[in-house]
Structure formats: structure tokens, C-alpha cells
Amino acid sequence: MPAPVAVATALAGTRTGRRVLIGVLVALGLAVGLVLTPLIAIPFAIAGAGASAAIAGSSEGGPTVEGEWGYPLAGNYTKGRGFGWGPVVGCAYCPSDHSGYDMAQGCGSTIFAAGPGRVTTAGRYLDYGNAVIIDHGDDLFTLYGHLQDDSIRVRVGDAVRAGAPLGAEGNTGRSYGCHLHFEIRSHGTRIDPQPFMAARGLPLT
Ligand SMILES: [Zn+2]
Known part of the structure; x- marks a missing residue:
């Protein structure tokens, strides 16, 4: 033993x-x-x-791109306010006539350029908080508003294409919770991003 x-x-x-x-x-x-x-x-x-x-x-893999245009967010997102009239309940300072299309994926999500062009704004911009504006030529611009502080990854003058990371989803400026305010301006007029993107094979749901 x-x-x-x-x-x-x-x-x-x-x-x-x-x-x-x-x-x-x-x-x-x-x-x-x-x-x-x-x-x-x-x-x-x-x-x-x-x-x-x-x-x-x-998330860095980039959004769906169809030809020259792509979604400003990669993967699923929650639709916020669409373009046009729509008062925000509980937000006195939010404009009732909405100039863009709101999309939310979560604070800090990467925001991507929707189309090819040159960056004309990359920083504080009016009520949009931290914003990026891209000039696509032909008097067409896209704007990405309410980005997180210190998240902007492009500079004025940079050439970008669809899917280029611009910054992170945030809540800066006149914003009511983290979201991306996606705005399109054509010949000086803000237009509805939904039909614009749908015409490029990128329906916003
Ligand atoms: Zn908005």
C-alpha cells in the first residue's frame, strides 16, 4: 500500500x-x-x-456600396425621422421641418461617405454639431451631422469615395440622442434622401 x-x-x-x-x-x-x-x-x-x-x-468592413454610392452606415440601423414635417415630441429646440434623414445604429458607430467627392466641411457646423459635408460635383452635397467630438477622420480638401470612414455617430449640436443626420443638398435645396438613395439601388428603410 x-x-x-x-x-x-x-x-x-x-x-x-x-x-x-x-x-x-x-x-x-x-x-x-x-x-x-x-x-x-x-x-x-x-x-x-x-x-x-x-x-x-x-464595422470597419464598410457599408453596402452600389456603384459609386453606398449607405452611410454599415449593417442594420434604426430609422429616425424622415425628411419633411415631423415635430419631435419632447424636444422644443428640434426643428419640426426636418431637412434630412435620421439613422441610428448606436453611439460611436462609424459613419461613412455615401458617395465620391471632396470634403468641404469637417468640424463644428451650425446646429449640426460636428459635421462633415462632401461636395459631389454638379452642385450636389451630402452632410453628416451630430458626429461625436474628436471623431472626425477627414479634413477639408480630402478626396473620398463611398465607404470612406468619416467619423462616429454622436449627439452633438441640436440633437436628441445619438443618431446620424444624413442630409442631401442639390442646387441649394435640401432634398429627400430616401428617393435619392433608392434611385441608386440603396433604399433607406
Ligand atoms: Zn436629423
Whole structure:
């Protein structure tokens, strides 16, 4: 009989011995657990890091682009106010006649250029908070409003194409919760982004 088993058997013979034995077994179990915990936890930590990297990668993977134009957000989003008349309940300072199309994916989501052009504004802009405006030529402009502070990734003069990251969805300016205010101006007039995008194979839902 090996010595440890002999000792265990002897201890098990008395009540105090059994208590000592249980104590030793619990201590052993804890020790084994402590040694194994990092081994079990590390693969999960690695898997977790991999998963978060994949999520970051997918949002940076860019939005759907059809030809020269694409969505200003990658993946699913929640529709906010559409273009035109629509008072905001609970927001006295929000204009009732809405000049753009509101889309929300969550604070910090990447906002992308919808079409090719040159950046004419990249910073504070009127009630739009932090905004980017792109000149697409032919007197056509797109505007991306309410971007997060310090999130703008382009500068005035930069040439961009659809899918270029511009900044992050935020709540700056006259905004009521994180969202993107997507506005299109054609020949000095703000136009409804919905038919504009639909005509390019990019229906806004
Ligand atoms: Zn808006």
C-alpha cells in the first residue's frame, strides 16, 4: 500500500482523522483549481479578444456600396425621422421641418461617405454639431451631422469615395440622442434622401 493511501486510510478510521482528510482534500481541490483556472480562462480570453476584433473589423468592413454610392452606415440601423414635417415630441429646440434623414445604429458607430467627392466641411457646423459635408460635383452635397467630438477622420480638401470612414455617430449640436443626420443638398435645396438613395439601388428603410 503506498504511503499516502496508508495515511489516508489510517486517518479515515477516526472522526478527527476524517475531518483532517476532508480538509486536505478541499485544500488539494482548491490548489488544483488555482493552477487550472488560468489555463481554462486564457483560451476564453483569447477567444473573446478574437470575437471583439471580428466585430470591430466588420464595422470597419464598410457599408453596402452600389456603384459609386453606398449607405452611410454599415449593417442594420434604426430609422429616425424622415425628411419633411415631423415635430419631435419632447424636444422644443428640434426643428419640426426636418431637412434630412435620421439613422441610428448606436453611439460611436462609424459613419461613412455615401458617395465620391471632396470634403468641404469637417468640424463644428451650425446646429449640426460636428459635421462633415462632401461636395459631389454638379452642385450636389451630402452632410453628416451630430458626429461625436474628436471623431472626425477627414479634413477639408480630402478626396473620398463611398465607404470612406468619416467619423462616429454622436449627439452633438441640436440633437436628441445619438443618431446620424444624413442630409442631401442639390442646387441649394435640401432634398429627400430616401428617393435619392433608392434611385441608386440603396433604399433607406
Ligand atoms: Zn436629423
